[in-house]
Amino acid sequence: xxxxxxxxxxxxAGSRVAESLRDRGFDxxxxxxxxxxHAPYERPALSKELxxxxxxxxxxxxxxxWADRAIELRTRAAVADVDAERRTATVDGEPLAWDALVVATxxxxxxxxxxxxxxxxxTLNDATALRDAVxxxxxxxxxxxGFIGAETASTLLPKAASVTIVEPLAAPLLRIVGxxxxxxxxxxxRAHGVDxxxxxxxxxxxxxxxxxxxxxxDGSILPADVVVVGIGAVPTSPLGGALHVDEHGRAAVPGVFxxxxxxxxxxxSLGKALRVEHWTSASGQARAVAAAILxxxxxxxxxxxxxxxxxxxxxxxxxxxxxxxxVVLEGDEAAFTARYVDRDGHLLSALAVNxxxxxxxxxxxxxx
Amino acid sequence: MPLYRVSIDRSLCSGFGACVDxxxxxxxxxxxxxxLATVAETADPRVLDAADACPMGAIVVxxxxxx
Numbered sequence: 001x002x003x004x005x006x007x008x009x010x011x012x013a014g015s016r017v018a019e020s021l022r023d024r025g026f027d028x029x030x031x032x033x034x035x036x037x038h039a040p041y042e043r044p045a046l047s048k049e050l051x052x053x054x055x056x057x058x059x060x061x062x063x064x065x066w067a068d069r070a071i072e073l074r075t076r077a078a079v080a081d082v083d084a085e086r087r088t089a090t091v092d093g094e095p096l097a098w099d100a101l102v103v104a105t106x107x108x109x110x111x112x113x114x115x116x117x118x119x120x121x122x123t124l125n126d127a128t129a130l131r132d133a134v135x136x137x138x139x140x141x142x143x144x145x146g147f148i149g150a151e152t153a154s155t156l157l158p159k160a161a162s163v164t165i166v167e168p169l170a171a172p173l174l175r176i177v178g179x180x181x182x183x184x185x186x187x188x189x190r191a192h193g194v195d196x197x198x199x200x201x202x203x204x205x206x207x208x209x210x211x212x213x214x215x216x217x218d219g220s221i222l223p224a225d226v227v228v229v230g231i232g233a234v235p236t237s238p239l240g241g242a243l244h245v246d247e248h249g250r251a252a253v254p255g256v257f258x259x260x261x262x263x264x265x266x267x268x269s270l271g272k273a274l275r276v277e278h279w280t281s282a283s284g285q286a287r288a289v290a291a292a293i294l295x296x297x298x299x300x301x302x303x304x305x306x307x308x309x310x311x312x313x314x315x316x317x318x319x320x321x322x323x324x325x326x327v328v329l330e331g332d333e334a335a336f337t338a339r340y341v342d343r344d345g346h347l348l349s350a351l352a353v354n355x356x357x358x359x360x361x362x363x364x365x366x367x368x
Numbered sequence: 369m370p371l372y373r374v375s376i377d378r379s380l381c382s383g384f385g386a387c388v389d390x391x392x393x394x395x396x397x398x399x400x401x402x403x404l405a406t407v408a409e410t411a412d413p414r415v416l417d418a419a420d421a422c423p424m425g426a427i428v429v430x431x432x433x434x435x
Contacts, residue, residue, distance in 0.1 A: 357401025
């Protein structure tokens with residue numbers, strides 16, 4: 001009988017597990033512990049509205065929400081010393097016995113060495129620090145043309161003196177969108193005024209007490225006041241790194257579950273396990289975990305989905321493909337859909353750019 | 369039985385369609401792919417799932433006194 005559920009991590013995934021347990025009538029103890037000083041918040045807003053300054057906070061729920069549902073929310077409280085055999089752990093140093101442990105600790109941003117002025121964008125504190133560091137005279141260099149880098153560049157462009165993006169690959173978002181769509185995006189970034197340096201790595205970030213320049217691997221020097229490093233994130237948990245779980249979120253050890261960015265989740269429809277850092281996956285997996293804790297079966301296996309707002313484009317991506325046979329483009333550079341298909345023409349993944357009405361259709365096609 | 373008042377911020381809607389999956393009697397996508405609530409109030413508790421499933425947080429569901 002499950003009486004105490006300990007949720008390590010107070011982001012979307014962890015907090016949604018707690019809410020979903022209560023929605024399903026669970027009346028035992030729920031402790032949600034996160035090491036950040038904040039109540040659960042929305043991460044997608046960080047590189048968008050919060051960084052732009054058009055939104056002051058990004059909290060998922062009103063302050064009273066957690067206590068109203070008898071969810072014990074512990075902030076600045078890391079879960080450690082997990083003993084999965086005895087089912088014990090510590091929360092902020094205090095021992096706690098659990099019947100079910102949910103690992104939803106997410107990931108931490110990878111960064112680069114350098115003087116003060118090197119930022120990452122992963123947490124609410126990261127976002128406010130970066131927002132406050134950039135003014136009309138600030139020269140910004142963004143390292144990495146992935147989604148965080150591209151959104152950050154897009155948001156900071158109207159606020160900063162200049163924005164440069166340095167990307168070692170030949171196009172932005174190359175691994176996900178491929179070279180053709182990547183070239184369309186590159187033209188878009190440049191048309192908006194970004195100095196986009198493709199095929200270039202960072203040699204070092206230099207300066208005195210503060211950042212003064214970024215040196216690239218071709219010897220060129222980019223003057224910089226603020227550097228934003230967007231080169232991915234590393235899953236982190238009290239059990240080490242990422243956790244492998246089945247389609248219900250169950251780890252190999254009984255009583256241990258995982259969801260969200262930290263979880264390598266089994267996807268029967270793809271025939272493989274996949275770790276993604278998407279809002280919809282965190283949300284959907286959390287429900288599956290809550291069900292599994294209560295002995296119900298609600299496996300999560302929906303096509304991965306994420307969206308990104310950048311340079312006046314809304315990118316919506318569904319499905320998952322590491323390689324494809326062909327890319328079928330429909331539309332023009334301002335609004336198009338790219339279909340990534342296999343040799344038989346079957347859809348593997350798709351990108352809709354300013355074509356929201358295609359998304360539900362593509363989702364259905366992928367689910368079929 | 370509780371009654372739920374449903375509102376959609378259509379400027380936020382991304383047309384993902386999760387609301388239609390969760391609660392097909394209440395939500396549909398219009399010609400431009402943006403979500404509409406077909407009723408203002410409903411007893412269907414699945415509208416709560418629809419609000420939770422919306423990646424844009426565009427759906428607000430309030431519980432109102434039963435009629």
